[in-house]
Amino acid sequence: MKVIHNEAHGRHDPSHQFAGGRQSKHADAPARIEKILSALREADLEVIPPHFYCVDAIRTVHSKDYVDYLSGAYEAWVAAGKSPAGVIPGTFPVRAIWRRPDELSRRAGWHCLDTETPITEHTFEAAVGSACCALTAADLLLAGESRAYALCRPPGHHAGRDHCGGYCYFNNAALAATRLRDGSGTACKVAILDVDGHHGNGTQSIFYESSDVLYASVHADPNVTYPYYWGYAEETGAGVGAGFNLNVPLSPRADETTYFGALAGALEAAQRFGPDFLVVSLGTDGSADDRLGPFALSTGAFAEMGQRIAEAGVPTLVVQEGGYHLATLGECVALFLKALQGKMGTIPY
Amino acid sequence: MKVIHNEAHGRHDPSHQFAGGRQSKHADAPARIEKILSALREADLEVIPPHFYCVDAIRTVHSKDYVDYLSGAYEAWVAAGKSPAGVIPGTFPVRAIWRRPDELSRRAGWHCLDTETPITEHTFEAAVGSACCALTAADLLLAGESRAYALCRPPGHHAGRDHCGGYCYFNNAALAATRLRDGSGTACKVAILDVDGHHGNGTQSIFYESSDVLYASVHADPNVTYPYYWGYAEETGAGVGAGFNLNVPLSPRADETTYFGALAGALEAAQRFGPDFLVVSLGTDGSADDRLGPFALSTGAFAEMGQRIAEAGVPTLVVQEGGYHLATLGECVALFLKALQGKMGTIPY
Numbered sequence: 216m217k218v219i220h221n222e223a224h225g226r227h228d229p230s231h232q233f234a235g236g237r238q239s240k241h242a243d244a245p246a247r248i249e250k251i252l253s254a255l256r257e258a259d260l261e262v263i264p265p266h267f268y269c270v271d272a273i274r275t276v277h278s279k280d281y282v283d284y285l286s287g288a289y290e291a292w293v294a295a296g297k298s299p300a301g302v303i304p305g306t307f308p309v310r311a312i313w314r315r316p317d318e319l320s321r322r323a324g325w326h327c328l329d330t331e332t333p334i335t336e337h338t339f340e341a342a343v344g345s346a347c348c349a350l351t352a353a354d355l356l357l358a359g360e361s362r363a364y365a366l367c368r369p370p371g372h373h374a375g376r377d378h379c380g381g382y383c384y385f386n387n388a389a390l391a392a393t394r395l396r397d398g399s400g401t402a403c404k405v406a407i408l409d410v411d412g413h414h415g416n417g418t419q420s421i422f423y424e425s426s427d428v429l430y431a432s433v434h435a436d437p438n439v440t441y442p443y444y445w446g447y448a449e450e451t452g453a454g455v456g457a458g459f460n461l462n463v464p465l466s467p468r469a470d471e472t473t474y475f476g477a478l479a480g481a482l483e484a485a486q487r488f489g490p491d492f493l494v495v496s497l498g499t500d501g502s503a504d505d506r507l508g509p510f511a512l513s514t515g516a517f518a519e520m521g522q523r524i525a526e527a528g529v530p531t532l533v534v535q536e537g538g539y540h541l542a543t544l545g546e547c548v549a550l551f552l553k554a555l556q557g558k559m560g561t562i563p564y
Numbered sequence: 565m566k567v568i569h570n571e572a573h574g575r576h577d578p579s580h581q582f583a584g585g586r587q588s589k590h591a592d593a594p595a596r597i598e599k600i601l602s603a604l605r606e607a608d609l610e611v612i613p614p615h616f617y618c619v620d621a622i623r624t625v626h627s628k629d630y631v632d633y634l635s636g637a638y639e640a641w642v643a644a645g646k647s648p649a650g651v652i653p654g655t656f657p658v659r660a661i662w663r664r665p666d667e668l669s670r671r672a673g674w675h676c677l678d679t680e681t682p683i684t685e686h687t688f689e690a691a692v693g694s695a696c697c698a699l700t701a702a703d704l705l706l707a708g709e710s711r712a713y714a715l716c717r718p719p720g721h722h723a724g725r726d727h728c729g730g731y732c733y734f735n736n737a738a739l740a741a742t743r744l745r746d747g748s749g750t751a752c753k754v755a756i757l758d759v760d761g762h763h764g765n766g767t768q769s770i771f772y773e774s775s776d777v778l779y780a781s782v783h784a785d786p787n788v789t790y791p792y793y794w795g796y797a798e799e800t801g802a803g804v805g806a807g808f809n810l811n812v813p814l815s816p817r818a819d820e821t822t823y824f825g826a827l828a829g830a831l832e833a834a835q836r837f838g839p840d841f842l843v844v845s846l847g848t849d850g851s852a853d854d855r856l857g858p859f860a861l862s863t864g865a866f867a868e869m870g871q872r873i874a875e876a877g878v879p880t881l882v883v884q885e886g887g888y889h890l891a892t893l894g895e896c897v898a899l900f901l902k903a904l905q906g907k908m909g910t911i912p913y
Contacts, residue, residue, distance in 0.1 A: 233582045233587075233652070233654055233679060234654045235644075235645070235646035235647055235654065236641070236646050236647030236649055236650060236651060236652040236682070237646075237647045238582070238587045292585070295584075296584070297584035297585050297586075298584055298585030298586045300585055301585060302585060303582070303585040305581075305582055305583045305584065305678050305679045305680060306677060306678040306679075306680075306729075306790060306791060306792055306793075307656035307658070307673070307677055307678065308658070308677075308793040309656070309657070309676075309677040309724070309727050309729070313793040313794060314786075314793060314794070314796050314798075314799075315793075316786065316787045316788075316792045316793070317787050318787050318788055321787065321788060321792045322792075324656070324678075324792070324793075325792075325793070327658075328655060328656055328657075328658040329654050329655040329656065329673075330582060330654045330655075330679055331654060331655075333585070375658070378658050380655075380658070437663075437665065438665045438666050438667050438670065439665075439667055439670060441655060442655060443655055443665045443670045443671075443673070443674075444655070444657040444662040444663060444664075444665070444673075444674070445662060445663070447663050449663075
């Protein structure tokens with residue numbers, strides 16, 4: 216299994232965020248990727264750089280408006296006298312009539328859902344590089360590989376068609392799923408399984424009215440865990456997408472038995488759907504060590520996750536999402552990928 | 565003209581806010597009210613305390629859900645381990661399907677539109693006191709007075725039915741207008757004229773579908789000035805309220821001639837409406853000295869504003885909104901009220 220890695224990811228390195236009424240250190244540190252990378256090198260996985268894709272590839276998922284904003288926001292923000300540490304919105308369009316302001320520096324809350332996702336000088340470049348990792352992985356599967364791992368940073372599953380949020384700017388999983396769906400030349404179905412501890416509200420919103428991409432997620436109850444406003448069980452899709460969105464919110468105190476019961480349900484739904492490809496949004500923030508994560512999974516649980524997903528017998532693209540505990544992050548990812556790879560022989564093609 | 569003043573307003577005194585990507589001092593300082601008060605005492609205006617009103621009076625405008633939230637949010641927030649300096653939301657429901665979380669400490673972004681409106685330990689108490697000032701002023705007009713001034717702090721015009729924002733928690737102008745409309749026993753029309761430098765998005769949203777309360781506002785273009793998402797000229801009301809909402813956004817560089825031309829148009833619309841009462845949302849942040857304000861009005865412009873409004877010949881209730889320059893704030897308010905009072909004799913009743 217190839218690992219696709221963008222060396223320039225570290226140029227995106229926000230200094231701070233606002234959370235819980237306090238200014239605090241930003242958790243998506245470049246060191247996360249270095250930790251994963253060294254664990255994967257020890258496991259003898261081949262690491263390759265992403266291909267270059269032009270911005271049209273990103274616009275298969277994201278609006279022109281949003282891509283233009285993300286590319287120009289930092290410069291406009293600094294020109295308006297705001298903090299050179301990065302764009303952090305302060306005003307948001309709440310539930311009422313609204314209009315998008317024209318001025319880029321005033322649009323921060325239009326294109327973002329929180330105060331934890333700064334746009335710094337090099338964020339756009341890093342987000343494009345991260346998206347290219349996912350697109351490259353999709354092309355590997357389209358070329359016949361049965362597994363690929365996109366080592367994405369920044370992550371993607373909280374980013375919607377026209378907004379960032381939750382450390383995410385472009386939705387790497389949605390970009391990969393869209394490329395897989397559209398790239399094989401025939402009618403094609405893609406299932407996305409999201410095992411990050413947080414609900415992937417961005418991915419859900421992008422495919423909410425689609426019947427050819429199924430989204431299934433196991434995550435902590437949004438009533439108490441980010442992103443709060445999405446991820447409830449009653450969100451099942453709309454229009455032709457009705458029935459193609461599955462949320463399994465769990466109590467943050469759920470034990471591994473409960474967790475794997477929920478995962479089995481989500482996997483079963485994905486298999487019933489009969490996908491040609493599976494995209495896994497892999498977060499390791501469900502690990503017991505992860506202070507930002509909601510669950511208390513053991514390191515070994517990630518091996519079991521990889522094995523169960525492998526047993527689905529579907530060509531699988533893994534996209535890195537969250538996971539912030541530097542000491543065990545690499546091990547969790549390596550165990551997951553090794554278990555996933557171990558079953559490669561059983562894939563019927 | 566009586567001035568209604570809540571002595572306990574100073575118990576609401578947020579230490580900081582997040583704006584422009586930075587943590588900064590909160591601008592709605594208790595000293596604002598002391599400055600206004602001393603200028604009004606010099607002008608020999610009578611200062612009285614507000615009457616007590618039970619929470620039902622506040623629920624004529626605000627939802628039960630929101631009042632419950634505002635009353636319990638601080639305790640829940642601190643219990644959840646977040647900053648004891650006050651509730652400042654970090655995550656907001658952007659434009660997509662959403663659901664309100666049950667947990668109070670997770671609902672901060674549901675009930676607020678920015679990161680500049682902290683809920684501190686005594687905010688609820690101060691907001692109730694501020695609302696009582698406006699309600700008391702309304703009762704004075706209902707009892708036959710032709711003028712009253714509610715010295716409200718916190719201000720109100722950015723607060724909607726179920727959200728705070730822009731330093732505002734309860735919408736004092738909307739509470740007064742509702743009490744005036746409903747309290748006279750006969751069919752009654754109320755015009756609200758908003759001369760704060762910022763658009764009163766909360767007031768607009770509360771009466772957007774009403775034909776018995778007209779909202780007219782002169783303010784800086786929201787494309788470049790808070791609250792960004794509302795206040796555009798095309799927002800003219802909806803349903804039976806269509807045509808009863810008038811926004812006159814001006815360039816922040818507008819001179820006094822332009823400003824008073826716009827004000828004349830708004831006043832004319834209010835008079836055409838034939839109101840039984842006029843509620844003025846008075847902000848002095850259009851003053852040239854005000855660093856938070858958009859315009860460059862002279863101190864004398866506030867006297868002219870008061871005189872023009874007096875010429876409308878309608879019983880008038882003035883509610884204090886913004887205005888942050890401590891050195892001239894009191895003078896601006898006193899000049900406005902003296903000019904307004906000077907014309908009392910012309911009121912035909």
